[in-house]
Amino acid sequence: MAVLKRYVLRLFISVKYITANVVDRNNGRIVATASTVEHSIKNALECGRSCNAKAAAVVGEVLAMRLRVEGLEQGQGRGIHVHVNKEIEKKGFKNRTKVWAVVNGLKNNGVNLILADDQNGVS
Template sequence: MTVLKRYVLRLFISLKYITANVVDRNNGRIVATASTVEHPLKNTLECGRSCNAKAAAVVGEVLAMRLRVEGLEHGMGRGIHVDVNKEIEKKGFKNSTKIWSIVNSLKNNGVKLIYDGEENGHSRPSY
């Protein structure tokens, strides 16, 4: 049985760290990840007590690069699913700028994204 939304973007945002994972829902495996916890990113970003939208954009850029290396920037032809509204609801409105920074960075770096959850009248802002 094939899951229709095979590749899904999952975000984890705390005050100090930002992590973005792309999960293969067929086997539950993380196929690519990027995080401000990683030393190369941590040392170049000045997160200090909290990470900002700039740090989130860098996480998205690194994740996009890693997806390209894995050959998954197009999610095996279908795309990578993301429900931004659900992520904002879970992470809180204060983190919406960080969430959109990650999503826009992925999109700007050639990752094909499929936006879920827009049928209820919510849609992407036009930045």
């Protein structure tokens, strides 16, 4: 039986780094990833000792490009699911702008995102 929410966006945010993964829940593997840990992204940013919303937006843009290369920007017709409120709660209130920066970076670069909310599941 196939999982309805096959592709899911997962975020890992710390004071120094931001990592965004798209996970295929059918087989549990990461299909695309982008992070400020990568030298190509880290050297292009002026983060210093911490990453800001600008760095988060760059991570979203890079992830969108990698999804296009894999042919998954549409999530194989179903879209890529992201539960924004859950990601914000998991990371804490201070990182709200970083979470939205990654999401907007993906959306602005043509990735089909399905945003879930707490009331009815999808918005």
